[in-house]
Amino acid sequence: MIYSISELPALLDRYANEVIKPHILDWERNHHASTDIFTKAAELGLLGLETAKDKGGLGGRFTDKFMLASSLSEHSMAVPFALINSQNVAARLSMSATARHHEEIAPALRAARRVGCTALTEPGAGSDFAAIQTSATKTDGGWIISGTKAWITNAATADTIMLYAQTDPEKGWRGIASFLIDAHKPGFKRGKIYDLIGGHAIGAGEFHLNDYYAPDEDMLAPPGEAFKIAMSGINGARTYVAAMCIGMIRNALNQAILYGKERKSFGQPLLSHQGLKWSLVDVRVQLESLTLLAEKAAREIDQESPNAVLSAAMAKKLAGEITIPAITACIQSMGANGLLEEKHLGHHLACAKIAAYTDGSTEIMNDRIAASFHS
Ligand SMILES: Cc1cc2nc3c(=O)[nH]c(=O)nc-3n(C[C@H](O)[C@H](O)[C@H](O)COP(=O)(O)OP(=O)(O)OC[C@H]3O[C@@H](n4cnc5c(N)ncnc54)[C@H](O)[C@@H]3O)c2cc1C
Numbered sequence: 001m002i003y004s005i006s007e008l009p010a011l012l013d014r015y016a017n018e019v020i021k022p023h024i025l026d027w028e029r030n031h032h033a034s035t036d037i038f039t040k041a042a043e044l045g046l047l048g049l050e051t052a053k054d055k056g057g058l059g060g061r062f063t064d065k066f067m068l069a070s071s072l073s074e075h076s077m078a079v080p081f082a083l084i085n086s087q088n089v090a091a092r093l094s095m096s097a098t099a100r101h102h103e104e105i106a107p108a109l110r111a112a113r114r115v116g117c118t119a120l121t122e123p124g125a126g127s128d129f130a131a132i133q134t135s136a137t138k139t140d141g142g143w144i145i146s147g148t149k150a151w152i153t154n155a156a157t158a159d160t161i162m163l164y165a166q167t168d169p170e171k172g173w174r175g176i177a178s179f180l181i182d183a184h185k186p187g188f189k190r191g192k193i194y195d196l197i198g199g200h201a202i203g204a205g206e207f208h209l210n211d212y213y214a215p216d217e218d219m220l221a222p223p224g225e226a227f228k229i230a231m232s233g234i235n236g237a238r239t240y241v242a243a244m245c246i247g248m249i250r251n252a253l254n255q256a257i258l259y260g261k262e263r264k265s266f267g268q269p270l271l272s273h274q275g276l277k278w279s280l281v282d283v284r285v286q287l288e289s290l291t292l293l294a295e296k297a298a299r300e301i302d303q304e305s306p307n308a309v310l311s312a313a314m315a316k317k318l319a320g321e322i323t324i325p326a327i328t329a330c331i332q333s334m335g336a337n338g339l340l341e342e343k344h345l346g347h348h349l350a351c352a353k354i355a356a357y358t359d360g361s362t363e364i365m366n367d368r369i370a371a372s373f374h375s
Helices: 005-030 036-043 062-073 078-094 099-110 169-175 226-262 274-302 308-333 335-339 345-355 362-374
Strands: 116-119 135-139 142-152 160-166 176-182 188-193 205-215 219-221
Touching: 005 036, 005 062, 005 078, 036 078, 062 078, 062 226, 062 274, 078 099, 078 116, 078 160, 078 226, 099 160, 116 142, 142 160, 142 176, 160 226, 169 176, 176 205, 176 226, 219 226, 226 274, 226 308, 226 335, 226 345, 274 308, 308 335, 308 345, 308 362, 335 345
Parallel strands: 116 160, 135 160
Antiparallel strands: 135 142, 142 205, 160 176, 176 219, 188 205
């Protein structure tokens, strides 16, 4: 069945109802998500969200990815995080000049026969991405790559990896190139997969490359270009992480309002007590502020506006700062019932903390925003 991007809201509802809601608690309790998260997304076309229509995708724009991130995060931030990371690789490879990339690998990613991820972070380098140690050394017809990557989304299952490596340490960021890595080839070894409360579906973990051979055609971006491409892509990542926070706050607030209408204390619905309803008013205003800022960033990304750098950093900073207090206020308003695992508010809290690190921590957002004072 071929879907169209105009059906996206209905497709997301279907995915949430059929895939996430019935299973997310089991996945959390088992510390492991089913690969259904990819196969069912593939059936609905979601893994081709940003791949052009003439290349077999839905032809969506960044604002569509924003909708996917916020909508599915109402039920679990971890699942859209995993999906988006794989679809990003599919979209990128669908535009590759190399036939094998766009004719074989990208369709396999869209069909969930493969799972994708992007690997920058290492055990010794996170915020300071230019300090990565994974090395790429030129050899006949290709590159020999060795090193360890850590904190990589989908590391549990990914076999198609956009990986960043240093070709010449003396050149710093200018020496970094990106490569396509195939986990089925010699030299690749999957490592530890982390237990992350609320985030097991992210499948975050490590892998090791030991004299992995990448042919020249698998260099995705040469030294000098790769770092800039990673930095431009990060505006999108910061904005969809903010969208995920919007989804989690929206869900927490909706639950708190429903509960407050039904539950009574001292003869009245909880929501009629001024102190309690005002705490939720604060959450409502924070949610609106974050939504306006993050949607602005999303529109600027679609317009390829240079302003997106600043808007994305501001949206991510605001999300990193307000999401935990906002969800906490909602839990508080629901009394002990807010703590029940099936309400997912505890998972949202843990994921809100994850959101404060991924794709640049709040402190790094501060640096990014402060840089605009000098421009
Ligand atoms: C669930 C999850 C999934 C992830 N998925 C991916 C992925 O798919 N691919 C990938 O490449 N990476 C991924 N990451 C890694 C993520 O991008 C890093 O966690 C992030 O860049 C921060 O790096 P770090 O954790 O090493 O912290 P560090 O860089 O070690 O920083 C530690 C602390 O110091 C602060 N700090 C650092 N530098 C400064 C400074 N100059 N001024 C002030 N404070 C500073 C930071 O803000 C942070 O609070 C993921 C992380 C998580 C948690």
